Amino acid sequence: EPEVTQTPSHQVTQMGQEVILRCVPISNHLYFYWYRQILGQKVEFLVSFYNNEISEKSEIFDDQFSVERPDGSNFTLKIRSTKLEDSAMYFCASSGQYFEQYFGPGTRLTVT
Amino acid sequence: GQQVMQIPQYQHVQEGEDFTTYCNSSTTLSNIQWYKQRPGGHPVFLIQLVKSGEVKKQKRLTFQFGEAKKNSSLHITATQTTDVGTYFCAGLDKGQAGTALIFGKGTTLSVSS
Numbered sequence: 549e550p551e552v553t554q555t556p557s558h559q560v561t562q563m564g565q566e567v568i569l570r571c572v573p574i575s576n577h578l579y580f581y582w583y584r585q586i587l588g589q590k591v592e593f594l595v596s597f598y599n600n601e602i603s604e605k606s607e608i609f610d611d612q613f614s615v616e617r618p619d620g621s622n623f624t625l626k627i628r629s630t631k632l633e634d635s636a637m638y639f640c641a642s643s644g645q646y647f648e649q650y651f652g653p654g655t656r657l658t659v660t
Numbered sequence: 661g662q663q664v665m666q667i668p669q670y671q672h673v674q675e676g677e678d679f680t681t682y683c684n685s686s687t688t689l690s691n692i693q694w695y696k697q698r699p700g701g702h703p704v705f706l707i708q709l710v711k712s713g714e715v716k717k718q719k720r721l722t723f724q725f726g727e728a729k730k731n732s733s734l735h736i737t738a739t740q741t742t743d744v745g746t747y748f749c750a751g752l753d754k755g756q757a758g759t760a761l762i763f764g765k766g767t768t769l770s771v772s773s
Contacts, residue, residue: 581761590764591695591763604759648693649693
């Protein structure tokens with residue numbers, strides 16, 4: 549069964565550093581998403597991506613964040629200058645035309 | 661902005677008892693989705709409801725979408741220990757571009773045998 553994959557599974561970085569989180573969505577899906585989940589809290593929408601551009605973004609997704617689909621398979625989330633409060637689990641998801649979303653296993657980002 | 665509220669936050673049941681979680685949105689939804697997240701895991705898609713008043717069943721799970729498309733419920737009959745996890749509802753806001761899923765805070769279910 550096709551699945552979304554994410555790398556790395558855990559990323560530790562120092563405050564102010566740039567990080568890139570990587571995702572490979574399900575191959576025939578059209579929509580791609582990033583979510584974050586702070587430990588013990590709800591899943592929060594960051595951004596959706598369709599047809600090589602951002603479709604929607606939340607208030608959390610400020611100028612420090614960017615997304616890219618550099619080739620036909622990868623989907624990346626970049627955080628330019630990490631802050632302590634960026635520490636969270638980041639989930640990538642993809643969906644087909646009916647918007648049911650399939651989540652990857654997540655990247656745990658720890659900012660020290 | 662749109663808010664999705666879910667109650668209860670926690671529920672503990674004995675194995676074999678029923679369980680229900682309720683979801684309410686501040687705005688009319690184009691559809692509602694339900695996800696399950698096991699401890700340490702990622703959200704797993706369970707079902708999507710689109711039509712007003714829709715009811716769908718998956719074995720012991722029954723999902724309902726309200727007539728006004730602002731509320732939903734998930735009912736589990738005769739819980740099993742494998743049902744343990746956090747159940748999230750998530751709504752697609754009717755007024756937006758239709759791609760942002762807004763999650764409720766989830767109901768964490770624990771089951772003792």
